[in-house]
Amino acid sequence: MADSNKTAILSFDDKELRLPMYSPTVGPDVIDIRKLYAQGGVFTYDPGFTSTASCDSTITYIDGDKGELLHRGYPIDQLAEKSHYLEVCYLLLYGELPSGAELEDFESRVTNHTMIHEQMHMFFRGFRRDAHPMATMVGVVGAMSAFYHDSTDISDPWQREVASIRLIAKMPTIAAMAYKYSIGQPFVYPRNDLDYASNFLRMCFSVPAEDYEVNPILSRAMDRIFTLHADHEQNASTSTVRLASSSGANPFACIAAGIACLWGPAHGGANQACLEMLREIGTVDRIPEYIARAKDKDDPFRLMGFGHRVYKNFDPRAKVMKQSADEVLDLLGIENNPTLQVAKQLEKIALEDPYFIEKKLYPNVDFYSGIILDAMGFPTAMFTPIFALARTVGWISQWKEMIVDPQLKIGRPRQLYMGETYRDYVNVEDR
Numbered sequence: 001m002a003d004s005n006k007t008a009i010l011s012f013d014d015k016e017l018r019l020p021m022y023s024p025t026v027g028p029d030v031i032d033i034r035k036l037y038a039q040g041g042v043f044t045y046d047p048g049f050t051s052t053a054s055c056d057s058t059i060t061y062i063d064g065d066k067g068e069l070l071h072r073g074y075p076i077d078q079l080a081e082k083s084h085y086l087e088v089c090y091l092l093l094y095g096e097l098p099s100g101a102e103l104e105d106f107e108s109r110v111t112n113h114t115m116i117h118e119q120m121h122m123f124f125r126g127f128r129r130d131a132h133p134m135a136t137m138v139g140v141v142g143a144m145s146a147f148y149h150d151s152t153d154i155s156d157p158w159q160r161e162v163a164s165i166r167l168i169a170k171m172p173t174i175a176a177m178a179y180k181y182s183i184g185q186p187f188v189y190p191r192n193d194l195d196y197a198s199n200f201l202r203m204c205f206s207v208p209a210e211d212y213e214v215n216p217i218l219s220r221a222m223d224r225i226f227t228l229h230a231d232h233e234q235n236a237s238t239s240t241v242r243l244a245s246s247s248g249a250n251p252f253a254c255i256a257a258g259i260a261c262l263w264g265p266a267h268g269g270a271n272q273a274c275l276e277m278l279r280e281i282g283t284v285d286r287i288p289e290y291i292a293r294a295k296d297k298d299d300p301f302r303l304m305g306f307g308h309r310v311y312k313n314f315d316p317r318a319k320v321m322k323q324s325a326d327e328v329l330d331l332l333g334i335e336n337n338p339t340l341q342v343a344k345q346l347e348k349i350a351l352e353d354p355y356f357i358e359k360k361l362y363p364n365v366d367f368y369s370g371i372i373l374d375a376m377g378f379p380t381a382m383f384t385p386i387f388a389l390a391r392t393v394g395w396i397s398q399w400k401e402m403i404v405d406p407q408l409k410i411g412r413p414r415q416l417y418m419g420e421t422y423r424d425y426v427n428v429e430d431r
């Protein structure tokens, strides 16, 4: 955190406060308000944290106006094209791209933790078959703290490292098991000779009666989806993980909290909601009706997969995702896919509409991902679990960064209280 040599002056009542300012390596300066209450007796008010930096971080940078996303400085389009998910995991966790030997060692550490404790199979069986796989994942990931006691001491760097590797390694196994359980098929054990994405596809689509031949183009597309979702700085689920861990909770409990937050349709649940919306629209001629609904203040409907708190330009992940959708549908010979036609036309119409232009609403990462996952054979309920498994590395990287931050304090926002003031209790017979 560099001192910006600037000071913000805040005056109110008869007070004048001088607040220090800091400059990031890139992005807007921040005003340090930590002493505001102690010195001025006031709080700031920022519901939804639209103007609040909650931490300093070196992991991910987003320029929402340019539509730029950098991980440790590297742009997402280059990572999506030239790198692969586990290398990006290494970059997020340790700060630099690995050497060949470092990458090999990391991949082998992840690969050797892909199985889950056998007892956890019973745990799955306690859920109803029709449970949403996100519900199962929140439960099972939270339950990891009951199975891996030797990596829950957050003050021990070695245990933190083991917990990180375990979470990245086991998340595909858990997501695939949640899927298999929901369709009544037997669990498929991981295979360590396969790469991360191929192994996940096989655990989802193989059955004991017939193995699943992993198509390298599909596994590359899967890997790219993971890469595009790996981290996104202080979004709602990451902030949830940070807030949960600020109390000293163990990493498995904190990641379960992140999964729960991701589930909502305004966040990770938008990929499921978006494909369901595209299917509901069904044909291109019905698009105007939905655009009109999205613009109607009295209708709560929103175009899913559109808009973003930070991006006021194209989400760079959506650009890569769109290209990937074309490649995958082409490979699978799914020509004239009606959902893709609706998506492309909807995007075109929305981008030319003054409402969307004025509010800077562009397609986000969730707009095209569902089309690819659907073409691969995933049901919509699996879209958000796939987001969760890919985002796990982001949550963990942010958690690891936070644990060693000397400024770490329990997260404890204040409020603008608008309720009753002091009043005495009235006995029931006198009310």
Ligand code: CMC
Pocket: 235, 265, 266, 267, 268, 269, 270, 294, 295, 301, 302, 303, 304, 305, 306, 307, 308, 309, 310, 359, 361, 364, 365, 366
């Ligand atoms: N369709 C129609 N209008 C919209 C949309 C949309 N998708 N998104 C925002 N608006 C309007 C909104 O009504 C508001 O209008 P007004 O200023 O007249 O009240 C204005 O744009 C600003 O919206 P906001 O709700 O104040 O913006 P926000 O930053 O709080 O919300 C968002 C961001 C992503 C929650 C929102 O754009 C949204 O609900 N989008 C649809 C859900 C979605 O696709 N979510 C995935 C986000 S990317 C992946 C991830 O984060 O997991």
